[in-house]
Structures are given as structure tokens and as C-alpha cells.
Amino acid sequence: MDFTTTYMGLGLRTPIIAGSSGLTKSIGLIKRMADSGAGAVILKSLFEEQLVQDPKALSEQDEMYFRYPEVFEYLDKFPVEDGVEAYLNLIQEAKEAVNIPVIASINCISATEWTSFAREITKAGADGLELNIAIYPFNKNVDSQTIEDTYIKILKGVKENTGIPVSVKIGNNFTNIYRITNRLDEAGADALVLFNRFSRPDIDIQTLKPVSGSTMSSPQEITESLKWISILSPELKCSLAGATGIHNAGGIIKQLLAGADAVQVTSTLYQHGIEYIGKMIDDLVAWMKKFGYSSIGDFKNLMVRNEDAAALERVEFMKKTVGEVE
Ligand SMILES: Cc1cc2nc3c(=O)[nH]c(=O)nc-3n(C[C@H](O)[C@H](O)[C@H](O)COP(=O)(O)O)c2cc1C
Structure with missing residues (x-):
């Protein structure tokens, strides 16, 4: 069986990428990911705020920091093992320890001086x-265009500072996902990760206190990513990784059929353990054998959506409304 795929210009031996999380923050865990059959690992993210010389200068650029000064208190408390030096060492050590691509990750909201840090990441040997x-769009004074322009500026700022492939992981909170993904593609993204999963706060009606919703996704959450991968895969030049709600081989197969080049998995590894990657590969093999496929290329893209997606959505919605039970 040939599981190889190309993602952001990198050859992967399997399409299963360990998503960025606490499960990719130490060499021991990263080795287990590789031993279990992961095609690549995305290291836990550094925060942009950790990369600027004077984080408080950020207050001048983004009024969010006035509203949430505890960001700085939190930064001061960051343990050394989660600091920038340790991160660069992690990249170097991971490269020595495993023979799959090691992809660094930065969680960011602005195109400020931090983008030059991409050079350090490159020097450390990240693939x-x-x-x-x-960018959380909770400011009524910032229009959508400005927010989208910031995405493009961040990508371009980083690309100017590195020759290694750069992917962009985004959420689905855009008025026009079609346009932002096309703009990122044109601006030089080597891959897009669709989609990030944001916090889902809830309310406890007994204590009348806010509580955080589940940190882990559920398999039902795959559909949003699946829909957009199937719409965008025939359209974009860059690679696509499906993310959120991929919990088993079935989810992986669906994403590949829809045209994803790879998938990222996180919650399922927290729930079933890192070695579950091996079980997902076994189940993928069984499905491929059943259908007579011997390589990913045999079935990738079979279920892309070439129809006019907007018209299709509208018709589907009308059908549902007409068929509604009184
Ligand atoms: C405990 C935990 C920690 C995470 N840390 C990061 C992170 O540092 N950077 C990041 O980009 N995503 C992070 N994520 C998000 C995951 O990479 C992923 O996008 C999300 O969990 C959805 O995928 P899933 O449905 O496979 O879990 C984290 C997720 C979890 C559950």
C-alpha cells in the first residue's frame, strides 16, 4: 500500500499529521507520533506575544491589550520550558530524533516585528x-477588509523571512471563505489548514457561572471542514489539510475523497492515545483493500464538488424547508 502524499511541498509517508497541541511539545511524544505512523508533526504553538522584544509595545498597536492586560501577567508566568529558546531546541532535537517533517507553529494576530522570527525557526531546522x-473579530470599529488584509500581511511578512514552506491555519468565521482562501493562496501560502477550532464557552445554569465548553472536538464537527475542502480543492494551488472532527479512518478517507492532501488530528489522540494513529492506518488499509485501491492517489479527489457551491447550498436549503414536517 502506498500512503504517500505531498503536503506544502513536503513528501509525507502517510497523510496523518499530528496537529499542534500539548501532545507535540516534547521529544518523547514526538517520537511516539513518528513510531505510530504519523506523516508529520506540528509542534505546539509559540505565541506571537512571546516573540516581541517589548510585549507592552503591543498595547499601542492593538487596543485589545488594554482590555485584557492579564495577557502580560500570563506571559510573565510562562514556564521556561515553554519559552522561545526551549522551542528552538525542541525543533533541533525533534529533527535529530525523527525522520518525518517537523513543522513549527506560531499563534499570531498581527503583522508586527515578530515575523522576522521565522528566520530563527528556519535556522533551527524546521521543515x-x-x-x-x-484574529478575534470582536471590535465593531475594525472592518472585515482590514482583518483579512492582516492575514495577508502576516503571511507575506513571514514569507519574506523564510524559504521554508508556510501554511496558514484559519477558522471558518469569514463572510467569504472563498475569497480569503484564494487571497492566501495567491499571497504564497504553501498550504491551508481548514479549520481551526475556537473555544466554545458555555453557561452553568446551577452556579450561574461561565464554564468552558469541551476542549475536544466531536466526530460530527468534521462536516464544516469537509464541505469547504471539497469546494476549494479543485480551485486552489496550495495544499489543503482537513482539520477538526477527524477522529478515525472514516474521517481521513472522507477528507481525502474531498480533495485534502493530508489531515490533522488532535482530539482523537488525546482520547485514544498516540498509538491510535496505527489503528487508523490499519483501518485505512482495510478500506483501501475492500475498494481495490493501492495508493492514496487512487481515490483522492473522487468527491470534490465541481458544481456551483452557492446554488447547491440554496437548493439544499429549499429542499429541506419544503420537506419540513408541520
Ligand atoms: C489541548 C489542546 C491544545 C491545543 N494547542 C494548540 C496549539 O498550541 N496550537 C494550535 O494551532 N492548535 C492547538 N490546538 C488545536 C488543535 O491543533 C486542532 O486544531 C483542534 O483540536 C481541532 O482538531 P481535532 O478535532 O482533531 O481536535 C489544541 C487543541 C487541544 C485539544
């Missing part, structure tokens, strides 16, 4: 860099 761009 690629994933930008988890997470």
Missing part, C-alpha cells in the same frame, strides 16, 4: 512553519 492566525 515548515504553520501560522495559526486567530
Whole structure:
């Protein structure tokens, strides 16, 4: 069986990428990912705020920091093992320890001086860099165009500072996902990760206190990513990774059929253990054998959506409304 795939210009031996999380923050865990059959690992993210010389200068650029000064208190408390030096060492050591691509990750919200840090990541030997761009659109004075322009500026700023492939992980909170993904593609993204999963706060009606919703995704959450991968895969030049809600071989197969080049998995590894990657590969083999496929290329893209996606959505919605039970 041939599981190889190409993602952001990198050859992967399997399409299963260990997503960025606490499960990719130490050499021991990264080795287990590789031993279990992961095609690549995305290291836990550094925060942009950790990379600027004077984090408080950020207050001048983004009024969010006035509203949430505890960001700085939190930064001061960052343990040394989660600091920048340790991160660069982690990249170097991971490269020595495993023979699969090691992709660094930065969680960012602005295109400020930190983008030059991409050079340090490159020097440390990372095979690629994933930008988890997470601009929370909670400011009525900032229009959508400005927010989208920031995504492009961040990507271009980072690309100017590195020759390694750069991917962008985004959420699905855009008015026009079609346009932002096309713009990122044109601006030189080597891959897009669709989609990030944001916090899902809830309310406890007994204590009347806010509580955080589940940190882990559920398999039902795959559909949003699947829909957009199937729409965008025939359209974009860059690679695509499906993310969020991929919990088993079935989820991986669906994403590949929809045109994803690879998938990222996190919650399922927290829930079943890192070695579950091996079980997902076994189940993938069984499915491929059943259908007579011997390589990923035999079935990748079989279920892309070439129809007019907007018209299809509208018709589907109308059908549902007409068929509604009184
Ligand atoms: C405990 C935990 C820690 C995470 N840490 C990061 C992180 O540092 N950087 C990042 O880009 N995503 C992080 N994520 C998000 C995951 O990479 C992934 O996008 C998300 O969990 C959805 O994928 P899943 O459905 O496979 O879990 C984290 C997720 C979890 C559950």
C-alpha cells in the first residue's frame, strides 16, 4: 500500500499529521507520533506575544491589550520550558530524533516585528512553519477588509523571512471563505489548514457561572471542514489539510475523497492515545483493500464538488424547508 502524499511541498509517508497541541511539545511524544505512523508533526504553538522584544509595545498597536492586560501577567508566568529558546531546541532535537517533517507553529494576530522570527525557526531546522492566525473579530470599529488584509500581511511578512514552506491555519468565521482562501493562496501560502477550532464557552445554569465548553472536538464537527475542502480543492494551488472532527479512518478517507492532501488530528489522540494513529492506518488499509485501491492517489479527489457551491447550498436549503414536517 502506498500512503504517500505531498503536503506544502513536503513528501509525507502517510497523510496523518499530528496537529499542534500539548501532545507535540516534547521529544518523547514526538517520537511516539513518528513510531505510530504519523506523516508529520506540528509542534505546539509559540505565541506571537512571546516573540516581541517589548510585549507592552503591543498595547499601542492593538487596543485589545488594554482590555485584557492579564495577557502580560500570563506571559510573565510562562514556564521556561515553554519559552522561545526551549522551542528552538525542541525543533533541533525533534529533527535529530525523527525522520518525518517537523513543522513549527506560531499563534499570531498581527503583522508586527515578530515575523522576522521565522528566520530563527528556519535556522533551527524546521521543515515548515504553520501560522495559526486567530484574529478575534470582536471590535465593531475594525472592518472585515482590514482583518483579512492582516492575514495577508502576516503571511507575506513571514514569507519574506523564510524559504521554508508556510501554511496558514484559519477558522471558518469569514463572510467569504472563498475569497480569503484564494487571497492566501495567491499571497504564497504553501498550504491551508481548514479549520481551526475556537473555544466554545458555555453557561452553568446551577452556579450561574461561565464554564468552558469541551476542549475536544466531536466526530460530527468534521462536516464544516469537509464541505469547504471539497469546494476549494479543485480551485486552489496550495495544499489543503482537513482539520477538526477527524477522529478515525472514516474521517481521513472522507477528507481525502474531498480533495485534502493530508489531515490533522488532535482530539482523537488525546482520547485514544498516540498509538491510535496505527489503528487508523490499519483501518485505512482495510478500506483501501475492500475498494481495490493501492495508493492514496487512487481515490483522492473522487468527491470534490465541481458544481456551483452557492446554488447547491440554496437548493439544499429549499429542499429541506419544503420537506419540513408541520
Ligand atoms: C489541548 C489542546 C491544545 C491545543 N494547542 C494548540 C496549539 O498550541 N496550537 C494550535 O494551532 N492548535 C492547538 N490546538 C488545536 C488543535 O491543533 C486542532 O486544531 C483542534 O483540536 C481541532 O482538531 P481535532 O478535532 O482533531 O481536535 C489544541 C487543541 C487541544 C485539544
